[in-house]
Amino acid sequence: MAEQVKERNEIAEEYLWDLSSLFASDEDWEKGYAELEADLAKMSEFSGRLGDSAAVVADMYRTLYDLGARLEAVHGYSYQRRTEDTRAAKAQNMSTKADALYVRFMGAVSFVDPELLSLPEETLESYRKSPELAPYLHTFEDLLRQKPHTLSKEEEAIVAAFGDIRGAGGDVADMLMDADMTFDSIDNPEDPSKPIEVTHANYIQLQESTDRNIRKASFESLYRSYRKHINTFGATYLNTLKESTLMTNLRHYSSARAASLAAYNIPESVYDSLVETVHAYLPQMYRYLRLRKKLLGLDELHYYDIYTPITPDYNVSYTYDEAKELLLSSVAPLGEHYVETVRKGLATRWVDVFPNAGKRSGAYSIGSCKTTPHISMNFTGTLDSVSTLCHEMGHSMHTYLTHENQPPQYDDYSLFIAEVASTVNENLLAENLLAKTTDRTARLFLINNLLDGFRGTVFRQTMFAEFEQIAHQRAQNGESTSPEDLCNIYRDLIKLYFGDEIVIDDEVQYEWARIPHFYRPFYVYQYATGFSSAVALSEGILHEGEPAVKRYLEFLSLGNSVYPLEALAHGGVDLSTPAPVAKALDKFAKLLDEAEALVG
DSSP: OOSOOOOGGGSOGGGSOOOTTTOSSHHHHHHHHHHHHHHGGGGGGGTTOTTSOHHHHHHHHHHHHHHHHHHHHHHHHHHHHHHHOTTOHHHHHHHHHHHHHHHHHHHHHTTHHHHHHTSOHHHHHHHHTOGGGGGGHHHHHHHHHTGGGOOOHHHHHHHHHGGGTTTHHHHHHHHIIIIIOOOOOBOOSSOTTSOBOOOTTTHHHHHTOSOHHHHHHHHHHHHHHHHHTHHHHHHHHHHHHHHHHHHHHHTTOSOHHHHHHHTTTOOHHHHHHHHHHHHHTHHHHHHHHHHHHHHHTOSSOBGGGSSSOSOTTOOOOOOHHHHHHHHHHHTGGGOHHHHHHHHHHHHTTOEEOSOOTTOOSSOEEEOOTTSOOEEEOOOOSSHHHHHHHHHHHHHHHHHHHHHHHSOGGGOSOOGGGTTHHHHHHHHHHHHHHHHTOOOHHHHHHHHHHHHHHHIIIIIHHHHHHHHHHHHHHHHHTTOOOOHHHHHHHHHHHHHHHHGGGSBOOGGGGGGGGGOGGGGSOSOTHHHHHHHHHHHHHHHHHHHTOHHHHHHHHHHHHOTTSSOHHHHHHHHTOOTTSSHHHHHHHHHHHHHHHHHHHHHO
């Protein structure tokens, strides 16, 4: 796995994804793009006519969802081609054109909601009961739910026109982090003549080093630069807060958080319940930190000691073929149809497997209406790579089963539940590996991976959620949100979530500036609720068996035909109560029990 990264044309075809279910070639894409661009005008034929009859509205919805499905394919293909080689000018141009077409699409359909909602109540009620609109009933009722927050047709068109520049705060932060920031190099203990470069790309790898001097030096290097740029990040984040406050006021919501959660019909009580439940389990987080300090043999635990492995002498690696077999055996509890679909996906090149020069880093799953889902990853043979394959296949199977069972208007699922299926697969992998080993070191390694997942996804993301809520509430109340204020808020939260088990270094207060999700508000809490839901679902699958599997597969098939909380409840998870989060954190405590027993 240490060999030099290849050019894409040097990688065997079997390890490259097959995009032909989207478009056979770039030339085909250009044709599809041009046809879609021309057909956007069809939406204007419905403007001013939505009060004529339910049949006209149904025809409009058919047209809208057909155009939307085609846009998914056009946009998805261009994004995937750019993923293959981010250096390629042609792919960059395709992606830019697709982004612009998306903005034009949003402008073309922006009249729909305000025009429908301007109709008399009796007309809307007659439409709601109309057989012609029955296939779109949930969509229509969801629209009526949002009536108090929808602007006039002219105002919605203006908001849509600003689509390209909304989120500018996030774009500026990304550019500053990815392109402009540099960090001081650090001493290389193996070769003093060759200092180690610190970058965003290798920072976590450096934090995982078993050499504490490297961890400390890279930590200080990174945050030294963030401290130098903190006023720029503060101004950038203030722009994000102002945009959220403006849209909150324009759409008549009580808060930015309420506006964000309303998109998926999520009560704010779910957010508050998450925070309250995690607070109740913070003693377990402190217990985990004490165990980590003991295993590392440290007198003091610092923030730069959080990522380094507690079993540094345990190494395991896998070939891609071994990773596929682990995936298939791990998802076996989900039944024959699920397993055979995954097997078929692997055989028919759903996955773009290995890194190549210019390829986008990280991993993701993407799927368009009635086409094959695809996975981009950068497999390196580590357990993390195996876990990534399982994770992204969870996304892909959620997409596949939704597309298989839902019409175009409902064949997607909300971001609120997007991480559930992926995390279920990760949990099934972990339990599969644990069931196959009795070796003390191996078990401690696997259990710590699970514990780190809880720490990073439930505890850490809930801390992030608290930061967002406090910052947005201060902005809405007209209170100061200077860089100093934001640093103080973040430092206080670190103290709360890590307690007395960690030394709070000065650099920690600047971490908020490097969290990309903060510049695109109120998403992070969904990682914590999704992870907790996935733990509850996977525990049911493994211990209850067929009834839980049946509920889970039905959950994966519901798409947007119901609200996300209803979909989860159908699967057996009720997030209107603290129970799923508490159940997940009970498992965290149980894993701690075994880890402590193994350590002695």
